[in-house]
Amino acid sequence: MLTSIIPKLPMRSKAATREFYLTQLGFSDIGKADFDGYLLLKKDNVEIHFFEFKGLDPKENYGQVYIRTNDIETIYQSMLNNNNNIHPEGHLQTKPWGQKEFAMLDPDNNLLTFGESI
Structure with missing residues (x-):
């Protein structure tokens, strides 16, 4: 039985990645130890x-994650309020496949797409 999926993305700097996700996106570091x-x-x-x-x-990184949400408008506004850089082609839009989506890039050019079913 499958229970979840956890993407693994590349990073150049652990400190920069950690800082971005914690301060800009509100994630928490759940490592029980400082894994090298x-x-x-x-x-x-x-x-x-x-x-x-x-x-x-x-420029050659094609890491991507699609993150589903149930409150896309609030998350999008929060990203704007935090001065996060929304992808130039990724502002909040309704897509033909029945999703409202927006996208942004992390410091290593991993594409983070946020979506909510409509």
Whole structure:
């Protein structure tokens, strides 16, 4: 029986990734210890892990996560209020597949898309 999925995304700097997700997106560090080159973050029911990839070229990173929410308008406004950079093509929109979505990039160019069914 499958119970959940936890994406693993690349990061160049554990400190920068941790800082971004904690201060900009409100995640918590759930690592029970300071794992060298590995980071475990969680917010509500969403957990994301990161592995260190110091040689990562952000322009060649295609890491992506789709995060479902039940309050897209509030989350989007919160992102704007926190001065988070919304992806230039990712402002809040209603999509033909029945989702309201917006997207942003983290410091390593991992694409975070937030969506709510309409």
